[in-house]
Amino acid sequence: MVWTIVPAIALAAIVIYGLKTWNDIMFNNDEDAKVVEVYAFQFGWWTRYSGDDNTLGKADYKLITATNPLGVITDKNIKDSYAFLDGEVDKISTILEDSKNDNGEYFIPSSQVDSLVEKMERYKRQKYRIQSGIDKGHLNDSIYKAANDDVLVQELHLVKDQPYAMKFRSKDVIHCPWIPHMRMQMNAVPGMETGFNFTPTVSTVEMRSKPEVIEHYKNINKIHNERLNRLGEQEEKVEFNYILMCNKICGAAHSNMKMDVYVETAEEFNTWISEKKTIAQKASQ
Ligand SMILES: [Cu+2]
Incomplete structure:
Protein backbone atom coordinates (compact mmCIF):
# COMPACT_ATOMS: atom_id res chain seq x y z
CA MET A 1 0.00 0.00 0.00
CA VAL A 2 2.73 2.41 0.96
CA TRP A 3 4.42 1.71 -2.38
CA THR A 4 1.30 2.94 -4.11
CA ILE A 5 0.40 5.96 -2.03
CA VAL A 6 3.85 7.52 -1.64
CA PRO A 7 4.74 7.49 -5.38
CA ALA A 8 1.21 8.65 -6.20
CA ILE A 9 1.57 11.69 -3.96
CA ALA A 10 5.10 12.40 -5.20
CA LEU A 11 4.09 12.17 -8.86
CA ALA A 12 0.98 14.26 -8.32
CA ALA A 13 3.10 16.99 -6.74
CA ILE A 14 5.56 16.93 -9.64
CA VAL A 15 2.82 16.95 -12.28
CA ILE A 16 0.87 19.79 -10.63
CA TYR A 17 4.01 21.89 -10.20
CA GLY A 18 5.06 21.15 -13.79
CA LEU A 19 1.65 22.01 -15.16
CA LYS A 20 1.62 25.31 -13.28
CA THR A 21 5.05 26.24 -14.67
CA TRP A 22 4.00 25.17 -18.17
CA ASN A 23 0.86 27.31 -18.02
CA ASP A 24 2.87 30.30 -16.77
CA ILE A 25 5.18 30.04 -19.75
CA MET A 26 2.71 29.06 -22.46
CA PHE A 27 -0.58 30.75 -21.57
CA ASN A 28 0.62 33.85 -19.84
CA ASN A 29 -1.72 36.77 -20.47
CA ASP A 30 0.59 39.35 -18.96
CA GLU A 31 -0.44 42.60 -20.64
CA ASP A 32 2.95 44.17 -19.97
CA ALA A 33 4.62 41.52 -22.11
CA LYS A 34 5.91 42.93 -25.38
CA VAL A 35 4.85 40.91 -28.40
CA VAL A 36 7.73 39.97 -30.70
CA GLU A 37 7.60 37.53 -33.58
CA VAL A 38 10.46 35.37 -34.82
CA TYR A 39 9.80 34.03 -38.31
CA ALA A 40 11.80 31.08 -39.61
CA PHE A 41 12.53 30.23 -43.23
CA GLN A 42 15.02 28.14 -45.16
CA PHE A 43 17.54 29.47 -44.21
CA GLY A 44 17.35 32.41 -41.86
CA TRP A 45 15.22 34.47 -39.51
CA TRP A 46 13.11 37.59 -39.45
CA THR A 47 12.18 39.42 -36.28
CA ARG A 48 9.01 41.48 -36.21
CA TYR A 49 8.37 44.02 -33.47
CA SER A 50 4.72 44.80 -32.87
CA GLY A 51 5.18 48.56 -32.34
CA ASP A 52 3.29 50.93 -30.04
CA ASP A 53 0.01 49.02 -30.29
CA ASN A 54 1.82 45.85 -29.08
CA THR A 55 -0.17 43.93 -31.70
CA LEU A 56 1.32 42.17 -34.70
CA GLY A 57 -0.41 42.86 -37.98
CA LYS A 58 -2.09 39.86 -39.58
CA ALA A 59 -0.11 37.87 -42.10
CA ASP A 60 -0.92 35.28 -44.76
CA TYR A 61 1.49 33.12 -46.72
CA LYS A 62 -0.42 33.90 -49.95
CA LEU A 63 0.98 37.43 -49.83
CA ILE A 64 4.62 36.39 -49.50
CA THR A 65 6.73 38.11 -52.16
CA ALA A 66 10.34 39.23 -52.38
CA THR A 67 9.43 42.54 -50.74
CA ASN A 68 6.99 41.06 -48.22
CA PRO A 69 8.88 38.07 -46.79
CA LEU A 70 6.40 37.44 -43.95
CA GLY A 71 3.24 37.92 -45.99
CA VAL A 72 2.10 40.80 -43.77
CA ILE A 73 -1.35 42.00 -44.85
CA THR A 74 -1.58 45.67 -45.79
CA TYR A 144 -5.20 45.56 -41.08
CA LYS A 145 -3.95 48.70 -39.35
CA ALA A 146 -2.06 46.76 -36.64
CA ALA A 147 0.64 46.07 -39.24
CA ASN A 148 1.44 49.75 -39.80
CA ASP A 149 3.80 50.21 -36.85
CA ASP A 150 5.38 46.75 -37.11
CA VAL A 151 9.13 46.76 -37.67
CA LEU A 152 10.96 44.02 -39.56
CA VAL A 153 14.61 43.33 -38.84
CA GLN A 154 17.01 40.41 -38.89
CA GLU A 155 18.41 40.60 -35.38
CA LEU A 156 16.80 40.29 -31.98
CA HIS A 157 17.16 43.13 -29.48
CA LEU A 158 15.62 42.65 -26.05
CA VAL A 159 15.36 44.93 -23.05
CA LYS A 160 16.68 43.53 -19.78
CA ASP A 161 13.91 42.68 -17.26
CA GLN A 162 11.19 43.37 -19.85
CA PRO A 163 8.65 40.51 -20.11
CA TYR A 164 8.17 39.27 -23.67
CA ALA A 165 5.47 37.27 -25.40
CA MET A 166 7.38 35.54 -28.18
CA LYS A 167 5.50 34.29 -31.24
CA PHE A 168 6.99 31.86 -33.72
CA ARG A 169 5.97 31.01 -37.26
CA SER A 170 7.65 29.22 -40.13
CA LYS A 171 7.48 29.75 -43.87
CA ASP A 172 8.37 26.27 -45.07
CA VAL A 173 9.39 23.41 -42.77
CA ILE A 174 9.62 22.88 -39.02
CA HIS A 175 12.43 24.95 -37.53
CA CYS A 176 13.35 25.39 -33.92
CA PRO A 177 14.40 28.82 -32.63
CA TRP A 178 16.83 28.16 -29.81
CA ILE A 179 18.71 30.54 -27.52
CA PRO A 180 21.08 28.14 -25.78
CA HIS A 181 22.34 30.63 -23.16
CA MET A 182 18.77 31.18 -22.00
CA ARG A 183 17.88 27.49 -22.19
CA MET A 184 14.84 28.25 -24.29
CA GLN A 185 13.56 26.83 -27.53
CA MET A 186 10.28 26.29 -29.33
CA ASN A 187 9.38 24.66 -32.62
CA ALA A 188 8.32 27.01 -35.41
CA VAL A 189 5.71 25.08 -37.39
CA PRO A 190 4.36 26.05 -40.82
CA GLY A 191 0.67 26.89 -40.76
CA MET A 192 0.42 27.67 -37.06
CA GLU A 193 1.70 30.07 -34.45
CA THR A 194 3.62 28.85 -31.42
CA GLY A 195 5.04 30.92 -28.60
CA PHE A 196 5.95 31.38 -24.97
CA ASN A 197 6.57 34.12 -22.45
CA PHE A 198 9.91 34.93 -20.93
CA THR A 199 11.94 37.74 -19.39
CA PRO A 200 15.65 38.16 -20.13
CA THR A 201 17.38 38.98 -16.85
CA VAL A 202 21.08 39.22 -17.74
CA SER A 203 22.24 41.81 -20.26
CA THR A 204 24.87 41.12 -22.89
CA VAL A 205 27.26 43.50 -21.09
CA GLU A 206 26.72 41.71 -17.78
CA MET A 207 27.35 38.35 -19.41
CA ARG A 208 30.60 39.65 -20.87
CA SER A 209 31.84 40.63 -17.41
CA LYS A 210 31.20 37.27 -15.75
CA PRO A 211 34.50 35.60 -14.73
CA GLU A 212 33.60 32.26 -16.33
CA VAL A 213 32.62 33.97 -19.59
CA ILE A 214 35.83 36.03 -19.61
CA GLU A 215 37.84 32.85 -19.00
CA HIS A 216 35.96 30.98 -21.72
CA TYR A 217 36.43 33.74 -24.27
CA LYS A 218 40.11 34.11 -23.41
CA ASN A 219 40.47 30.55 -24.59
CA ILE A 220 38.29 31.05 -27.68
CA ASN A 221 40.30 34.13 -28.66
CA LYS A 222 43.58 32.28 -28.14
CA ILE A 223 42.57 29.43 -30.46
CA HIS A 224 40.93 31.80 -32.94
CA ASN A 225 43.95 34.07 -33.21
CA GLU A 226 46.42 31.19 -33.41
CA ARG A 227 44.51 30.12 -36.47
CA LEU A 228 44.41 33.64 -37.93
CA ASN A 229 48.16 33.92 -37.37
CA ARG A 230 48.72 30.65 -39.18
CA LEU A 231 46.71 32.01 -42.09
CA GLY A 232 48.67 35.26 -41.96
CA GLU A 233 45.55 37.28 -41.19
CA GLN A 234 44.95 40.17 -38.81
CA GLU A 235 44.17 39.20 -35.21
CA GLU A 236 40.70 40.03 -33.95
CA LYS A 237 38.78 39.93 -30.69
CA VAL A 238 35.75 37.69 -30.37
CA GLU A 239 33.25 38.84 -27.76
CA PHE A 240 30.39 37.07 -26.10
CA ASN A 241 27.02 37.50 -27.79
CA TYR A 242 23.75 35.77 -27.22
CA ILE A 243 22.69 33.85 -30.27
CA LEU A 244 19.48 32.41 -31.63
CA MET A 245 19.92 29.41 -33.87
CA CYS A 246 17.94 26.61 -35.41
CA ASN A 247 17.82 23.40 -33.43
CA LYS A 248 15.98 21.26 -35.95
CA ILE A 249 17.76 19.74 -38.93
CA CYS A 250 15.75 21.60 -41.55
CA GLY A 251 17.78 21.31 -44.75
CA ALA A 252 21.16 21.79 -46.38
CA ALA A 253 21.95 25.21 -44.88
CA HIS A 254 20.43 24.51 -41.46
CA SER A 255 23.71 25.49 -39.80
CA ASN A 256 23.51 28.97 -41.37
CA MET A 257 20.39 29.78 -39.38
CA LYS A 258 21.90 32.07 -36.78
CA MET A 259 20.75 35.44 -35.53
CA ASP A 260 22.47 37.73 -33.03
CA VAL A 261 20.57 38.48 -29.85
CA TYR A 262 21.28 41.57 -27.74
CA VAL A 263 19.97 42.12 -24.23
CA GLU A 264 20.35 45.80 -23.43
CA THR A 265 18.90 48.79 -21.59
CA ALA A 266 15.61 50.38 -22.61
CA GLU A 267 17.50 53.49 -23.82
CA GLU A 268 19.80 51.42 -26.01
CA PHE A 269 16.85 49.53 -27.41
CA ASN A 270 14.85 52.69 -28.12
CA THR A 271 17.79 54.29 -29.91
CA TRP A 272 18.22 51.18 -32.02
CA ILE A 273 14.56 50.70 -32.95
CA SER A 274 13.98 54.41 -33.64
CA GLU A 275 16.36 54.13 -36.59
CA LYS A 276 14.30 51.33 -38.14
CA LYS A 277 11.43 52.03 -40.50
CA THR A 278 7.95 50.73 -39.75
CA ILE A 279 5.99 48.89 -42.43
CA ALA A 280 3.87 52.01 -43.05
CA GLN A 281 6.96 54.22 -43.36
CA LYS A 282 8.50 51.81 -45.86
CA ALA A 283 5.26 51.66 -47.84
CA SER A 284 5.06 55.44 -48.20
CA GLN A 285 8.57 55.74 -49.63
CU1 LIG B 1 15.89 25.66 -39.47
Whole structure:
Protein backbone atom coordinates (compact mmCIF):
# COMPACT_ATOMS: atom_id res chain seq x y z
CA MET A 1 0.00 0.00 0.00
CA VAL A 2 2.73 2.41 0.96
CA TRP A 3 4.42 1.71 -2.38
CA THR A 4 1.30 2.94 -4.11
CA ILE A 5 0.40 5.96 -2.03
CA VAL A 6 3.85 7.52 -1.64
CA PRO A 7 4.74 7.49 -5.38
CA ALA A 8 1.21 8.65 -6.20
CA ILE A 9 1.57 11.69 -3.96
CA ALA A 10 5.10 12.40 -5.20
CA LEU A 11 4.09 12.17 -8.86
CA ALA A 12 0.98 14.26 -8.32
CA ALA A 13 3.10 16.99 -6.74
CA ILE A 14 5.56 16.93 -9.64
CA VAL A 15 2.82 16.95 -12.28
CA ILE A 16 0.87 19.79 -10.63
CA TYR A 17 4.01 21.89 -10.20
CA GLY A 18 5.06 21.15 -13.79
CA LEU A 19 1.65 22.01 -15.16
CA LYS A 20 1.62 25.31 -13.28
CA THR A 21 5.05 26.24 -14.67
CA TRP A 22 4.00 25.17 -18.17
CA ASN A 23 0.86 27.31 -18.02
CA ASP A 24 2.87 30.30 -16.77
CA ILE A 25 5.18 30.04 -19.75
CA MET A 26 2.71 29.06 -22.46
CA PHE A 27 -0.58 30.75 -21.57
CA ASN A 28 0.62 33.85 -19.84
CA ASN A 29 -1.72 36.77 -20.47
CA ASP A 30 0.59 39.35 -18.96
CA GLU A 31 -0.44 42.60 -20.64
CA ASP A 32 2.95 44.17 -19.97
CA ALA A 33 4.62 41.52 -22.11
CA LYS A 34 5.91 42.93 -25.38
CA VAL A 35 4.85 40.91 -28.40
CA VAL A 36 7.73 39.97 -30.70
CA GLU A 37 7.60 37.53 -33.58
CA VAL A 38 10.46 35.37 -34.82
CA TYR A 39 9.80 34.03 -38.31
CA ALA A 40 11.80 31.08 -39.61
CA PHE A 41 12.53 30.23 -43.23
CA GLN A 42 15.02 28.14 -45.16
CA PHE A 43 17.54 29.47 -44.21
CA GLY A 44 17.35 32.41 -41.86
CA TRP A 45 15.22 34.47 -39.51
CA TRP A 46 13.11 37.59 -39.45
CA THR A 47 12.18 39.42 -36.28
CA ARG A 48 9.01 41.48 -36.21
CA TYR A 49 8.37 44.02 -33.47
CA SER A 50 4.72 44.80 -32.87
CA GLY A 51 5.18 48.56 -32.34
CA ASP A 52 3.29 50.93 -30.04
CA ASP A 53 0.01 49.02 -30.29
CA ASN A 54 1.82 45.85 -29.08
CA THR A 55 -0.17 43.93 -31.70
CA LEU A 56 1.32 42.17 -34.70
CA GLY A 57 -0.41 42.86 -37.98
CA LYS A 58 -2.09 39.86 -39.58
CA ALA A 59 -0.11 37.87 -42.10
CA ASP A 60 -0.92 35.28 -44.76
CA TYR A 61 1.49 33.12 -46.72
CA LYS A 62 -0.42 33.90 -49.95
CA LEU A 63 0.98 37.43 -49.83
CA ILE A 64 4.62 36.39 -49.50
CA THR A 65 6.73 38.11 -52.16
CA ALA A 66 10.34 39.23 -52.38
CA THR A 67 9.43 42.54 -50.74
CA ASN A 68 6.99 41.06 -48.22
CA PRO A 69 8.88 38.07 -46.79
CA LEU A 70 6.40 37.44 -43.95
CA GLY A 71 3.24 37.92 -45.99
CA VAL A 72 2.10 40.80 -43.77
CA ILE A 73 -1.35 42.00 -44.85
CA THR A 74 -1.58 45.67 -45.79
CA ASP A 75 -3.44 47.38 -48.60
CA LYS A 76 -0.15 48.08 -50.37
CA ASN A 77 1.09 44.50 -49.99
CA ILE A 78 -2.19 43.22 -51.45
CA LYS A 79 -1.80 45.56 -54.45
CA ASP A 80 1.86 44.57 -54.82
CA SER A 81 0.87 40.90 -54.83
CA TYR A 82 -1.71 41.54 -57.56
CA ALA A 83 0.91 43.37 -59.61
CA PHE A 84 3.36 40.51 -59.16
CA LEU A 85 0.80 37.80 -60.00
CA ASP A 86 -0.59 39.70 -63.01
CA GLY A 87 2.97 40.19 -64.23
CA GLU A 88 3.69 36.47 -64.02
CA VAL A 89 0.44 35.64 -65.85
CA ASP A 90 1.33 38.16 -68.58
CA LYS A 91 4.81 36.70 -68.93
CA ILE A 92 3.48 33.17 -69.39
CA SER A 93 0.75 34.18 -71.83
CA THR A 94 3.35 36.03 -73.90
CA ILE A 95 5.52 32.90 -73.98
CA LEU A 96 2.49 30.86 -75.05
CA GLU A 97 1.57 33.35 -77.79
CA ASP A 98 5.15 33.38 -79.07
CA SER A 99 5.15 29.58 -79.21
CA LYS A 100 2.46 29.38 -81.89
CA ASN A 101 3.08 29.11 -85.61
CA ASP A 102 1.12 31.02 -88.26
CA ASN A 103 -1.73 28.50 -88.07
CA GLY A 104 -2.12 29.12 -84.36
CA GLU A 105 -0.65 25.73 -83.41
CA TYR A 106 1.98 25.28 -80.73
CA PHE A 107 5.41 24.30 -81.99
CA ILE A 108 6.65 23.47 -78.49
CA PRO A 109 5.92 20.06 -76.90
CA SER A 110 2.40 19.77 -75.51
CA SER A 111 3.81 18.75 -72.12
CA GLN A 112 5.53 22.13 -71.98
CA VAL A 113 2.32 23.91 -72.94
CA ASP A 114 0.47 22.02 -70.23
CA SER A 115 2.96 22.92 -67.56
CA LEU A 116 2.95 26.60 -68.57
CA VAL A 117 -0.86 26.69 -68.52
CA GLU A 118 -0.87 24.92 -65.15
CA LYS A 119 1.57 27.47 -63.76
CA MET A 120 -0.51 30.35 -65.11
CA GLU A 121 -3.68 28.90 -63.60
CA ARG A 122 -1.92 28.62 -60.26
CA TYR A 123 -1.06 32.34 -60.29
CA LYS A 124 -4.65 33.17 -61.22
CA ARG A 125 -5.99 31.00 -58.40
CA GLN A 126 -3.65 32.65 -55.95
CA LYS A 127 -4.93 36.07 -56.98
CA TYR A 128 -8.50 34.85 -56.69
CA ARG A 129 -7.83 33.54 -53.17
CA ILE A 130 -6.39 36.88 -52.10
CA GLN A 131 -9.37 38.68 -53.62
CA SER A 132 -11.93 36.44 -51.98
CA GLY A 133 -10.29 35.78 -48.63
CA ILE A 134 -7.99 38.66 -47.71
CA ASP A 135 -8.77 41.79 -49.73
CA LYS A 136 -11.50 43.82 -48.02
CA GLY A 137 -11.22 46.75 -50.43
CA HIS A 138 -11.52 50.18 -48.85
CA LEU A 139 -11.70 48.56 -45.39
CA ASN A 140 -8.15 47.18 -45.66
CA ASP A 141 -6.58 50.22 -44.05
CA SER A 142 -8.71 49.92 -40.92
CA ILE A 143 -8.92 46.12 -40.63
CA TYR A 144 -5.20 45.56 -41.08
CA LYS A 145 -3.95 48.70 -39.35
CA ALA A 146 -2.06 46.76 -36.64
CA ALA A 147 0.64 46.07 -39.24
CA ASN A 148 1.44 49.75 -39.80
CA ASP A 149 3.80 50.21 -36.85
CA ASP A 150 5.38 46.75 -37.11
CA VAL A 151 9.13 46.76 -37.67
CA LEU A 152 10.96 44.02 -39.56
CA VAL A 153 14.61 43.33 -38.84
CA GLN A 154 17.01 40.41 -38.89
CA GLU A 155 18.41 40.60 -35.38
CA LEU A 156 16.80 40.29 -31.98
CA HIS A 157 17.16 43.13 -29.48
CA LEU A 158 15.62 42.65 -26.05
CA VAL A 159 15.36 44.93 -23.05
CA LYS A 160 16.68 43.53 -19.78
CA ASP A 161 13.91 42.68 -17.26
CA GLN A 162 11.19 43.37 -19.85
CA PRO A 163 8.65 40.51 -20.11
CA TYR A 164 8.17 39.27 -23.67
CA ALA A 165 5.47 37.27 -25.40
CA MET A 166 7.38 35.54 -28.18
CA LYS A 167 5.50 34.29 -31.24
CA PHE A 168 6.99 31.86 -33.72
CA ARG A 169 5.97 31.01 -37.26
CA SER A 170 7.65 29.22 -40.13
CA LYS A 171 7.48 29.75 -43.87
CA ASP A 172 8.37 26.27 -45.07
CA VAL A 173 9.39 23.41 -42.77
CA ILE A 174 9.62 22.88 -39.02
CA HIS A 175 12.43 24.95 -37.53
CA CYS A 176 13.35 25.39 -33.92
CA PRO A 177 14.40 28.82 -32.63
CA TRP A 178 16.83 28.16 -29.81
CA ILE A 179 18.71 30.54 -27.52
CA PRO A 180 21.08 28.14 -25.78
CA HIS A 181 22.34 30.63 -23.16
CA MET A 182 18.77 31.18 -22.00
CA ARG A 183 17.88 27.49 -22.19
CA MET A 184 14.84 28.25 -24.29
CA GLN A 185 13.56 26.83 -27.53
CA MET A 186 10.28 26.29 -29.33
CA ASN A 187 9.38 24.66 -32.62
CA ALA A 188 8.32 27.01 -35.41
CA VAL A 189 5.71 25.08 -37.39
CA PRO A 190 4.36 26.05 -40.82
CA GLY A 191 0.67 26.89 -40.76
CA MET A 192 0.42 27.67 -37.06
CA GLU A 193 1.70 30.07 -34.45
CA THR A 194 3.62 28.85 -31.42
CA GLY A 195 5.04 30.92 -28.60
CA PHE A 196 5.95 31.38 -24.97
CA ASN A 197 6.57 34.12 -22.45
CA PHE A 198 9.91 34.93 -20.93
CA THR A 199 11.94 37.74 -19.39
CA PRO A 200 15.65 38.16 -20.13
CA THR A 201 17.38 38.98 -16.85
CA VAL A 202 21.08 39.22 -17.74
CA SER A 203 22.24 41.81 -20.26
CA THR A 204 24.87 41.12 -22.89
CA VAL A 205 27.26 43.50 -21.09
CA GLU A 206 26.72 41.71 -17.78
CA MET A 207 27.35 38.35 -19.41
CA ARG A 208 30.60 39.65 -20.87
CA SER A 209 31.84 40.63 -17.41
CA LYS A 210 31.20 37.27 -15.75
CA PRO A 211 34.50 35.60 -14.73
CA GLU A 212 33.60 32.26 -16.33
CA VAL A 213 32.62 33.97 -19.59
CA ILE A 214 35.83 36.03 -19.61
CA GLU A 215 37.84 32.85 -19.00
CA HIS A 216 35.96 30.98 -21.72
CA TYR A 217 36.43 33.74 -24.27
CA LYS A 218 40.11 34.11 -23.41
CA ASN A 219 40.47 30.55 -24.59
CA ILE A 220 38.29 31.05 -27.68
CA ASN A 221 40.30 34.13 -28.66
CA LYS A 222 43.58 32.28 -28.14
CA ILE A 223 42.57 29.43 -30.46
CA HIS A 224 40.93 31.80 -32.94
CA ASN A 225 43.95 34.07 -33.21
CA GLU A 226 46.42 31.19 -33.41
CA ARG A 227 44.51 30.12 -36.47
CA LEU A 228 44.41 33.64 -37.93
CA ASN A 229 48.16 33.92 -37.37
CA ARG A 230 48.72 30.65 -39.18
CA LEU A 231 46.71 32.01 -42.09
CA GLY A 232 48.67 35.26 -41.96
CA GLU A 233 45.55 37.28 -41.19
CA GLN A 234 44.95 40.17 -38.81
CA GLU A 235 44.17 39.20 -35.21
CA GLU A 236 40.70 40.03 -33.95
CA LYS A 237 38.78 39.93 -30.69
CA VAL A 238 35.75 37.69 -30.37
CA GLU A 239 33.25 38.84 -27.76
CA PHE A 240 30.39 37.07 -26.10
CA ASN A 241 27.02 37.50 -27.79
CA TYR A 242 23.75 35.77 -27.22
CA ILE A 243 22.69 33.85 -30.27
CA LEU A 244 19.48 32.41 -31.63
CA MET A 245 19.92 29.41 -33.87
CA CYS A 246 17.94 26.61 -35.41
CA ASN A 247 17.82 23.40 -33.43
CA LYS A 248 15.98 21.26 -35.95
CA ILE A 249 17.76 19.74 -38.93
CA CYS A 250 15.75 21.60 -41.55
CA GLY A 251 17.78 21.31 -44.75
CA ALA A 252 21.16 21.79 -46.38
CA ALA A 253 21.95 25.21 -44.88
CA HIS A 254 20.43 24.51 -41.46
CA SER A 255 23.71 25.49 -39.80
CA ASN A 256 23.51 28.97 -41.37
CA MET A 257 20.39 29.78 -39.38
CA LYS A 258 21.90 32.07 -36.78
CA MET A 259 20.75 35.44 -35.53
CA ASP A 260 22.47 37.73 -33.03
CA VAL A 261 20.57 38.48 -29.85
CA TYR A 262 21.28 41.57 -27.74
CA VAL A 263 19.97 42.12 -24.23
CA GLU A 264 20.35 45.80 -23.43
CA THR A 265 18.90 48.79 -21.59
CA ALA A 266 15.61 50.38 -22.61
CA GLU A 267 17.50 53.49 -23.82
CA GLU A 268 19.80 51.42 -26.01
CA PHE A 269 16.85 49.53 -27.41
CA ASN A 270 14.85 52.69 -28.12
CA THR A 271 17.79 54.29 -29.91
CA TRP A 272 18.22 51.18 -32.02
CA ILE A 273 14.56 50.70 -32.95
CA SER A 274 13.98 54.41 -33.64
CA GLU A 275 16.36 54.13 -36.59
CA LYS A 276 14.30 51.33 -38.14
CA LYS A 277 11.43 52.03 -40.50
CA THR A 278 7.95 50.73 -39.75
CA ILE A 279 5.99 48.89 -42.43
CA ALA A 280 3.87 52.01 -43.05
CA GLN A 281 6.96 54.22 -43.36
CA LYS A 282 8.50 51.81 -45.86
CA ALA A 283 5.26 51.66 -47.84
CA SER A 284 5.06 55.44 -48.20
CA GLN A 285 8.57 55.74 -49.63
CU1 LIG B 1 15.89 25.66 -39.47
